[in-house]
Amino acid sequence: MTEPIVMKGLGKDYGTFTALGSLDLTIPAGTCFGFLGPNGAGKSTTIKILTNLIRPSRGQAALFGVDVQRKPTQALRKVGTVIETPEFYGYLSPLEVLAYAGRLRGMSKAALAARSEAVLKTVKLTGWGDKRVDTFSKGMKQRLAVAQALLHEPDLLILDEPTSGLDPRGMAEVRDIVKSLKREGRTIFMSSHLLGEVTEVCDAAALIDHGKLLLQGTLDELAKRAEATLFQAVFLAPLNPDELVWIGGLPGVKSATDSGNGVVEIHLSGGPEVQAAVISAIVRSGLPLTAFRPVGTALEQLYLEQIKETAQ
Numbered sequence: 221m222t223e224p225i226v227m228k229g230l231g232k233d234y235g236t237f238t239a240l241g242s243l244d245l246t247i248p249a250g251t252c253f254g255f256l257g258p259n260g261a262g263k264s265t266t267i268k269i270l271t272n273l274i275r276p277s278r279g280q281a282a283l284f285g286v287d288v289q290r291k292p293t294q295a296l297r298k299v300g301t302v303i304e305t306p307e308f309y310g311y312l313s314p315l316e317v318l319a320y321a322g323r324l325r326g327m328s329k330a331a332l333a334a335r336s337e338a339v340l341k342t343v344k345l346t347g348w349g350d351k352r353v354d355t356f357s358k359g360m361k362q363r364l365a366v367a368q369a370l371l372h373e374p375d376l377l378i379l380d381e382p383t384s385g386l387d388p389r390g391m392a393e394v395r396d397i398v399k400s401l402k403r404e405g406r407t408i409f410m411s412s413h414l415l416g417e418v419t420e421v422c423d424a425a426a427l428i429d430h431g432k433l434l435l436q437g438t439l440d441e442l443a444k445r446a447e448a449t450l451f452q453a454v455f456l457a458p459l460n461p462d463e464l465v466w467i468g469g470l471p472g473v474k475s476a477t478d479s480g481n482g483v484v485e486i487h488l489s490g491g492p493e494v495q496a497a498v499i500s501a502i503v504r505s506g507l508p509l510t511a512f513r514p515v516g517t518a519l520e521q522l523y524l525e526q527i528k529e530t531a532q
């Protein structure tokens with residue numbers, strides 16, 4: 221029972237609006253866990269409860285076996301957090317920011333000096349320690365926020381959309397840092413609305429939307445559960461309307477839509493068997509099929525599908 225994070229029946233209402241229903245989720249030690257969901261899913265709400273910034277309306281959250289609401293200081297002692305885009309006073313330098321954070325944590329001067337250098341190195345800000353933060357790019361500020369979260373050598377890092385608002389290079393830099401922390405064996409709980417980011421960085425994930433847990437598992441498990449249903453069929457020449465209607469009527473085909481240039485988007489209702497039957501029917505009909513491929517990965521399709529279902 222000393223898992224880094226255990227949530228039991230965790231929920232939050234804002235007035236009559238339920239932002240988070242009743243979340244049960246356990247994050248095992250050493251995992252880099254992606255907390256995936258679209259805008260408004262309830263990710264930040266969950267993270268704010270975990271870090272004691274807001275109180276839950278129901279349920280419990282425990283960090284390393286310690287209840288967050290009852291003993292917040294103890295529960296958060298081994299935890300580093302980056303919540304939303306942090307603001308720093310522009311006239312401060314990273315070393316000053318870290319010194320302030322270190323004093324709050326009760327660190328000695330010697331420990332602070334050693335750790336400051338180490339964390340700035342981890343986030344690739346060596347050499348920037350005494351520059352003013354207001355000269356920093358957004359990506360550098362975000363990396364400084366990660367450095368601050370790492371100062372007291374936490375066993376668990378909780379990151380709320382750490383790459384949000386960064387340009388592609390900034391995103392890649394933050395992802396690389398998360399990957400290096402993962403290699404050090406730290407437990408990471410990271411929210412994101414980007415499936416690609418979660419599959420790149422994390423080894424397990426939960427998908428939430430409208431305050432509900434929809435799926436969870438290791439990425440391998442999720443990939444196995446996912447079955448591609450949306451395909452692109454490419455033909456030598458555009459199909460005529462009759463041919464399109466004919467494809468739409470094949471067994472297992474939910475819809476067939478012309479996307480131009482001889483490309484038809486086909487939504488199937490079954491797995492690989494249906495896929496095989498549809499391909500073979502098209503080929504037998506003599507239509508000049510040159511390619512038949514899934515649109516994106518099966519996991520991407522599952523993500524979009526799940527989100528669509530809960531929206532209805």
Ligand SMILES: Nc1ncnc2c1ncn2[C@@H]1O[C@H](COP(=O)(O)OP(=O)(O)OP(=O)(O)O)[C@@H](O)[C@H]1O
Pocket residue numbers: 234237239257258259260261262263264265266413
């Ligand atoms: N203080 C508040 N008062 C009322 N409603 C709120 C409050 N905070 C959040 N909400 C609502 O709760 C829902 C969940 O919000 P939350 O911030 O947890 O989503 P999120 O998954 O972090 O989304 P995003 O990707 O946009 O950051 C949203 O519909 C939001 O509008």
Ligand SMILES: [Mg+2]
Pocket residue numbers: 263264265380381
């Ligand atoms: Mg959020």
